[in-house]
Amino acid sequence: MRAVDAVMECLKAEGVDVVFGLPGGANLPTYDAFVTGGIRHILVRHEAGGGHAAQGYAKATGKVGVAFATSGPGATNLITPICDAMMDSVPVVFITGQVRTELLGTDGFQEADTLGITIPIVKHSFMIQDPREIPRAIHEAFYIARSGRPGPVLIDIPQDLSREEIDYEPVTDVRLPGYQPRTEGNQKQIRQAAKALAAAQRPVIYAGGGVVNANASEELVEFATSDRFPVTCTLMGLGAFPARVGGGGGVGEPNPQWLGMLGMHGTRAANYAMDEADLICAVGARFDDRVTGKLSEFAPHAKFIHIDVDPAEISKNIPAHIPIVGDAKHVLAKLLIEYRALGVDSARLGAWWERIEGWRAKYPLGYEDSTDDEIKPQYMIQALYEATGGEAIVTSDVGQHQMWTAQYYDFPAPRRWINSGGLGTMGFGLPSAMGAAVGCPDRLVCCVAGDGSVQMNAQELATCAQNKIPIKVFIMNNGYLGMVRQWQELFWDGKYSHVDTGEFPDFVKLAEAYGATGMRLTNKKTLVDDMKRAIATDGPVVVDVRVTREENTYPMIPTGHAAREMVG
Amino acid sequence: MSVVGEPATKEPLSLEELQASGSVRSGRKHVLSILVENKSGVLTRIAGLFARRGFNIDTLTVGPTDDDQVSRVTLTVDGALHPIDQVTKQLHKLINVLKIRDLEPGDTVTRELALFKVSADGAQRGELMQITEIFRGKVVDVTKRSVIVEVTGTTEKIEAFESMVRPFGLIEMMRTGEIAISRGRSET
Numbered sequence: 035m036r037a038v039d040a041v042m043e044c045l046k047a048e049g050v051d052v053v054f055g056l057p058g059g060a061n062l063p064t065y066d067a068f069v070t071g072g073i074r075h076i077l078v079r080h081e082a083g084g085g086h087a088a089q090g091y092a093k094a095t096g097k098v099g100v101a102f103a104t105s106g107p108g109a110t111n112l113i114t115p116i117c118d119a120m121m122d123s124v125p126v127v128f129i130t131g132q133v134r135t136e137l138l139g140t141d142g143f144q145e146a147d148t149l150g151i152t153i154p155i156v157k158h159s160f161m162i163q164d165p166r167e168i169p170r171a172i173h174e175a176f177y178i179a180r181s182g183r184p185g186p187v188l189i190d191i192p193q194d195l196s197r198e199e200i201d202y203e204p205v206t207d208v209r210l211p212g213y214q215p216r217t218e219g220n221q222k223q224i225r226q227a228a229k230a231l232a233a234a235q236r237p238v239i240y241a242g243g244g245v246v247n248a249n250a251s252e253e254l255v256e257f258a259t260s261d262r263f264p265v266t267c268t269l270m271g272l273g274a275f276p277a278r279v280g281g282g283g284g285v286g287e288p289n290p291q292w293l294g295m296l297g298m299h300g301t302r303a304a305n306y307a308m309d310e311a312d313l314i315c316a317v318g319a320r321f322d323d324r325v326t327g328k329l330s331e332f333a334p335h336a337k338f339i340h341i342d343v344d345p346a347e348i349s350k351n352i353p354a355h356i357p358i359v360g361d362a363k364h365v366l367a368k369l370l371i372e373y374r375a376l377g378v379d380s381a382r383l384g385a386w387w388e389r390i391e392g393w394r395a396k397y398p399l400g401y402e403d404s405t406d407d408e409i410k411p412q413y414m415i416q417a418l419y420e421a422t423g424g425e426a427i428v429t430s431d432v433g434q435h436q437m438w439t440a441q442y443y444d445f446p447a448p449r450r451w452i453n454s455g456g457l458g459t460m461g462f463g464l465p466s467a468m469g470a471a472v473g474c475p476d477r478l479v480c481c482v483a484g485d486g487s488v489q490m491n492a493q494e495l496a497t498c499a500q501n502k503i504p505i506k507v508f509i510m511n512n513g514y515l516g517m518v519r520q521w522q523e524l525f526w527d528g529k530y531s532h533v534d535t536g537e538f539p540d541f542v543k544l545a546e547a548y549g550a551t552g553m554r555l556t557n558k559k560t561l562v563d564d565m566k567r568a569i570a571t572d573g574p575v576v577v578d579v580r581v582t583r584e585e586n587t588y589p590m591i592p593t594g595h596a597a598r599e600m601v602g
Numbered sequence: 603m604s605v606v607g608e609p610a611t612k613e614p615l616s617l618e619e620l621q622a623s624g625s626v627r628s629g630r631k632h633v634l635s636i637l638v639e640n641k642s643g644v645l646t647r648i649a650g651l652f653a654r655r656g657f658n659i660d661t662l663t664v665g666p667t668d669d670d671q672v673s674r675v676t677l678t679v680d681g682a683l684h685p686i687d688q689v690t691k692q693l694h695k696l697i698n699v700l701k702i703r704d705l706e707p708g709d710t711v712t713r714e715l716a717l718f719k720v721s722a723d724g725a726q727r728g729e730l731m732q733i734t735e736i737f738r739g740k741v742v743d744v745t746k747r748s749v750i751v752e753v754t755g756t757t758e759k760i761e762a763f764e765s766m767v768r769p770f771g772l773i774e775m776m777r778t779g780e781i782a783i784s785r786g787r788s789e790t
Contacts, residue, residue, distance in 0.1 A: 153650055154650050154654060158697040161642065161643065210697060211700055212696070212697050212699050345691055346691035346692050349687075350688060
């Protein structure tokens with residue numbers, strides 16, 4: 035069969051049910067194969083939208099996302115999603131067309147050195163030099179993308195090779211001598227960690243996106259509740275430890291062991307607990323600068339247990355006293371057994387909890403609500419939580435709205451919160467919501483977008499309208515690039531430089547032009563009901579929510595400061 | 603010889619071991635011997651990891667091994683300037699990298715080959731030949747006004763020879779960069 039038909043067979047063998055992509059000259063043969071290939075393809079309007087959609091799909095389902103693009107500009111438009119997937123460890127396979135082999139290196143039409151450009155931002159990549167390599171490359175790509183620490187893998191296929199005839203035989207084994215991710219964790223180290231946790235007076239569990247990636251949320255909850263361990267999550271880990279317990283969504287009570295998110299815009303309870311902890315157990319987290327603040331003053335009293343599937347993360351920023359290389363699911367399960375065997379009395383944590391409760395009582399998350407109809411951005415998120423019963427998959431762009439969503443939407447489960455944490459990509463929210471909705475058609479998917487960010491991939495509304503992908507986009511519209519404005523206000527003497535986006539565009543008209551439903555909400559009193567109305571509307575809906583223009587995201591650890599120096 | 607982050611072998615399990623394995627600046631030259639799959643683009647991936655961190659690779663050699671599917675990259679980095687532990691861990695994440703050894707100087711035999719083109723007319727030639735002999739070098743080409751000398755040895759020996767012949771007028775020098783092999787019976 036043709037190599038491109040083998041591509042379809044390989045994708046099916048990998049369980050791929052959808053591909054996001056856009057055709058062009060160099061991948062015309064591949065698109066010919068889609069005609070009879072038996073794989074759903076969603077035509078996006080910009081390759082970046084396709085890449086982020088594949089990421090959203092992967093994050094929501096836990097499966098590998100797939101995005102296709104042509105050579106040259108098609109491939110370079112994928113750079114941001116590839117880099118984003120690398121930073122946030124998202125399993126996505128990108129398959130790009132390339133010019134014919136005889137044109138390689140000649141600056142041919144729509145030629146770009148896709149492999150060379152992407153080397154620093156992929157987990158691995160393949161340049162196809164022989165069409166018979168294609169099936170093996172695809173299976174290896176999927177295996178690499180989803181195993182160990184997940185990440186993006188790129189396959190670049192020259193046009194002429196893709197149309198050649200090959201003898202296709204299904205590949206059933208993948209052998210990679212240089213790639214053997216270790217998942218189990220060293221038993222001796224795990225025992226040592228259990229002992230350290232048993233001896234700790236002021237422990238904190240600091241969980242990150244690795245827990246979500248390893249599907250280890252259950253193990254985390256079981257371990258944390260086997261004693262009264264305080265738990266905080268990173269931005270990427272939200273939902274791994276339920277913010278509420280006892281009844282789904284809004285009906286439950288706040289989870290007593292949940293400290294809230296930590297880091298730059300985390301809660302004071304979480305950050306102060308890290309600051310005073312004597313033992314920090316990091317699980318699938320990477321001590322990012324947005325978490326640690328000033329590195330030299332981060333958690334000055336703590337020893338560190340660091341559990342991560344990627345050995346290169348351990349002791350990268352903070353030297354670990356007890357490093358454990360393994361995936362969170364295996365290690366936490368073993369840690370629980372070891373810890374239970376020690377028969378620890380949780381009464382020893384009484385004084386520590388008293389201290390934490392003190393911070394919680396003194397510094398709850400909060401804001402000054404309006405006294406009239408004005409919608410405060412924080413209230414907008416609380417209203418969305420109420421309107422969705424806390425049960426939606428929520429995606430976001432990057433900026434103030436992202437932080438407020440992280441703070442005020444109490445995620446009850448993993449894979450509900452999809453955002454761009456590492457790279458901080460504006461324009462991520464709308465297409466990733468699209469991908470999540472395709473992957474989870476039975477679940478409500480909402481995107482909380484910024485009025486600045488949403489325009490960076492608004493073209494995918496057309497894709498949503500055409501394919502009846504019913505995402506609900508709630509634009510937190512303050513007419514500013516809000517986070518930049520906040521920093522200019524706080525750290526650049528209030529001199530605003532190019533952050534005012536005004537009232538452009540008219541998002542209701544924009545939505546309608548794309549074939550979606552547009553709504554504008556300005557009244558706090560009816561906000562929850564209006565949001566419910568938007569959610570109940572068929573098809574994609576764009577809701578322009580007008581919020582307070584100049585509101586700051588607090589609390590905050592200013593850059594270069596320690597956690598205890600939080601402001602706001 | 604320490605093996606960093608290699609599957610199923612030793613990994614640093616305590617803070618002390620980690621420090622010993624070079625996460626802090628070691629203050630010495632490191633010779634990394636890296637076995638890689640013989641595939642296109644591997645060298646770019648390796649070099650990129652150093653470049654991203656602003657690390658300067660002092661020498662780099664690539665050559666075949668007894669297995670034609672596998673090549674060996676030998677590179678030297680100054681551990682006084684750069685903490686190399688992070689970069690070796692990152693190197694190990696490359697799918698095409700099979701094995702990395704950070705060779706301990708005492709347990710390693712290293713060699714480099716250098717060609718020196720030195721200006722030497724009749725009068726100077728004798729002295730130059732003497733020096734060459736002391737360094738167990740070989741004269742491989744002679745013209746009326748210049749001599750080409752081949753010297754093999756450690757980097758220190760090559761540098762010593764260079765300083766000896768510089769006063770004659772060093773026209774050109776070519777060096778291969780170091781290759782290294784571990785002492786004893788075990789494989790590098």
